[in-house]
Amino acid sequence: MKKKVSIHDIAKQLNVSAATVSFVLNGKATEKRISEEMEQKILKHVKELGYRPNRVAKSLRTGKSKIIGMLVEGIADPFFSGIARIVEEHAYKLDYKIFYASTENEPKIAKDIISAFRDTQVDGYIIVPPPGIEDDIQALMDDNLPVVLFDRYFPGLASCNIVVDNFDGVYQAMRHFVKNEYKNIGFVTIPSTQTQMRDRLNGYHHAINENGLSPLVKMVSFNVKPDHERYKQEIKHFLEANPQTDAILFATNYLAISGLEAIKQLGLSVPDDIAVIGFDDNTHFSLFSPSITAVAQPVQEISDQVMQQLMACLAGNEKAPAKQTIVLQTKLIIRESSQKTSYLVR
Amino acid sequence: MKKKVSIHDIAKQLNVSAATVSFVLNGKATEKRISEEMEQKILKHVKELGYRPNRVAKSLRTGKSKIIGMLVEGIADPFFSGIARIVEEHAYKLDYKIFYASTENEPKIAKDIISAFRDTQVDGYIIVPPPGIEDDIQALMDDNLPVVLFDRYFPGLASCNIVVDNFDGVYQAMRHFVKNEYKNIGFVTIPSTQTQMRDRLNGYHHAINENGLSPLVKMVSFNVKPDHERYKQEIKHFLEANPQTDAILFATNYLAISGLEAIKQLGLSVPDDIAVIGFDDNTHFSLFSPSITAVAQPVQEISDQVMQQLMACLAGNEKAPAKQTIVLQTKLIIRESSQKTSYLVR
DNA sequence: TTATATCATTTAATCGATTAAGCAATCCAC
DNA sequence: GTGGATTGCTTAATCGATTAAATGATATAA
Numbered sequence A, B: 001m002k003k004k005v006s007i008h009d010i011a012k013q014l015n016v017s018a019a020t021v022s023f024v025l026n027g028k029a030t031e032k033r034i035s036e037e038m039e040q041k042i043l044k045h046v047k048e049l050g051y052r053p054n055r056v057a058k059s060l061r062t063g064k065s066k067i068i069g070m071l072v073e074g075i076a077d078p079f080f081s082g083i084a085r086i087v088e089e090h091a092y093k094l095d096y097k098i099f100y101a102s103t104e105n106e107p108k109i110a111k112d113i114i115s116a117f118r119d120t121q122v123d124g125y126i127i128v129p130p131p132g133i134e135d136d137i138q139a140l141m142d143d144n145l146p147v148v149l150f151d152r153y154f155p156g157l158a159s160c161n162i163v164v165d166n167f168d169g170v171y172q173a174m175r176h177f178v179k180n181e182y183k184n185i186g187f188v189t190i191p192s193t194q195t196q197m198r199d200r201l202n203g204y205h206h207a208i209n210e211n212g213l214s215p216l217v218k219m220v221s222f223n224v225k226p227d228h229e230r231y232k233q234e235i236k237h238f239l240e241a242n243p244q245t246d247a248i249l250f251a252t253n254y255l256a257i258s259g260l261e262a263i264k265q266l267g268l269s270v271p272d273d274i275a276v277i278g279f280d281d282n283t284h285f286s287l288f289s290p291s292i293t294a295v296a297q298p299v300q301e302i303s304d305q306v307m308q309q310l311m312a313c314l315a316g317n318e319k320a321p322a323k324q325t326i327v328l329q330t331k332l333i334i335r336e337s338s339q340k341t342s343y344l345v346r
Numbered sequence C: 001t002t003a004t005a006t007c008a009t010t011t012a013a014t015c016g017a018t019t020a021a022g023c024a025a026t027c028c029a030c
Numbered sequence D: 001g002t003g004g005a006t007t008g009c010t011t012a013a014t015c016g017a018t019t020a021a022a023t024g025a026t027a028t029a030a
Helices: A007-014 A018-025 A036-049 A055-062 A078-093 A107-119 A134-142 A166-179 A195-210 A228-241 A253-265 A299-315 B007-014 B018-025 B036-049 B055-062 B078-093 B107-119 B134-142 B166-179 B195-210 B228-241 B253-265 B299-315
Strands: A067-072 A097-102 A124-127 A147-150 A160-164 A185-189 A216-219 A247-250 A275-279 A293-296 A325-328 A331-333 B067-072 B097-102 B124-127 B147-150 B160-164 B185-189 B216-219 B247-250 B275-279 B293-296 B325-328 B331-333
Touching: A007 A018, A007 A036, A018 A036, A055 B055, A067 A078, A067 A107, A078 A097, A078 A299, A078 B097, A097 A107, A097 B078, A107 A124, A107 A134, A124 A299, A134 A147, A147 A299, A160 A166, A160 A195, A160 A299, A166 A185, A166 A195, A166 A247, A166 A275, A166 A293, A166 A331, A185 A195, A185 A228, A185 A253, A216 A228, A228 A253, A247 A253, A253 A275, A299 A325, B007 B018, B007 B036, B018 B036, B067 B078, B067 B107, B078 B097, B078 B299, B097 B107, B107 B124, B107 B134, B124 B299, B134 B147, B147 B299, B160 B166, B160 B299, B166 B185, B166 B195, B166 B247, B166 B275, B166 B293, B166 B331, B185 B195, B185 B228, B185 B253, B216 B228, B228 B253, B247 B253, B253 B275, B299 B325
Parallel strands: A067 A097, A067 A124, A097 B097, A124 A147, A147 A160, A160 A325, A185 A216, A185 A247, A247 A275, A275 A293, B067 B097, B067 B124, B124 B147, B147 B160, B160 B325, B185 B216, B185 B247, B247 B275, B275 B293
Antiparallel strands: A293 A331, B293 B331
């Protein structure tokens, strides 16, 4: 049942050599001085047979696969899947395919997948790195493989990184709170030392100090898997223990969801009892009642840059292109959840 | 800089043949009667060198890749990305990798990607088919390649399909509306003749007829890309043109979002002015005010079945395993948006 | 006329594995 | 001690492409 037409079959049927067919198929007919007549004959026959070259064989020979491996923290996270979609679109236009996988921010999984990508000989890597895989990234770079990190990076590593100004994103959100006269502003985050979380926390502290406020930080406990129920409980306890809290900034989109649920269960009203801002915008946030203010990451721009930088690496493979960290700005989308009802124009 | 250790290098360094190394590495030492001593020597040396076999070469020879191609409508859709995540987890346990891609429900993109998957010699296919690719699916099956469709299927095709009972899902939602004494129940859907949408529409009509109600169907206009703004406008117009509508069922998760926004902009209150149920549950629905009732698809079960069936196909490759359509049940998650406020226990 | 270019295509090596078949050396039975 | 089995490994073909080098034919130049 399985039809396997190889380049040799084509060649045999036309009484030519496989090489000739290969040249024609790779658009090298002119360069290799294949006659117009021969070229047409081959092209026609190839089309008739519906022959498709075996890319595995091609890849074995050329070492190229026209595939880009993309490793994100979780494909189910709207932030990452949103970027994935745009990157995918870019890639197809450039005749590349994207293979995704999720790490769940686990070094072990990430290592395994990077290893699998290498085995598959992907041409480039787009990676949202979990902690502790510096060496693996470095190893890729040592072997001259194009790598672009995004969302976070390793300060010691001379990789190409696309990130947002997390510090400023949080800082702007805090300024907005302050401007609206909130005094006891909490910050809910996870106990991570990765750059993106570290910067967000620093942004918070900076704003707190600048305004002479006292910090109110809740780190949800570390767990292998983000545990929605657990986060909710912990945030509830935090709010009960700190009833003076009149505003709260969630450091990730899933924390915002857990937190909003906690707030709902406590019967607190947003924004009158407590104001809310989330890091990462979300299609749904405008629909909540009240709608949720958010620090929006420039998803389109991140995707564009990721692809652009990767393509640059792919092109100038030998002379290592000036690796750099590109920092994009976030945008505060002000909605109802962050300003006292009395201020709202109804 | 690039180190490329091949099986021949290993062999040469140990003064043995590549074949011997290959046998040992594939666990065929005993079968091929390689001495214990030799085996250990090879294993040790391989470990020391950190040699990793080239899977492209392996794949070329064996025709296997340990990769599964997964084609969904949109990786950014939480329904699909949720399933992707679970399937991925299963796959890793079985030493398979998943390559995702999105079709945007476009036949052309789907054909291209299926073609690319074939070129990559993936071992199996998990596909959410857009319309018009019956022939491509059939072609895969003709070549004895393991294929599992999910979410929707082609009635004429003897493929393995994992779907939910869309008819009953909608029907149960409608019964719930009726029980709560809603009389003018609208149904917002897309003009698709694919099985999943067809069955949902049929479920609606069945319930309408059974209860002697009059149908109120809005098909948003067809567009290449789901256009959130446009959907919203159309739903707004629909509601304005049919002010008697006291309940509405959205046939997809993104329609629900657009619809809820439309309702919000019209200043209607849910559920008192209009009750709402969405097809597909969502992490956020419990957080809306009011919370949104939804027809939840059994995401875990779908993922489990997809993987189980695919593995069955992969195993018993020659004797075509009894292809079948597996129908799973949905579950109505009743929340606030679908019952009049007066009924609620506060 | 001989040497040199140009043309159009083929030969054959190669990528890095797998695996059927082959071949010495040793062992065992009668 | 001769034939057959067993052991332990090697040879070489193969998967399906790419591509440098070779080839043979004709055309042009000196």
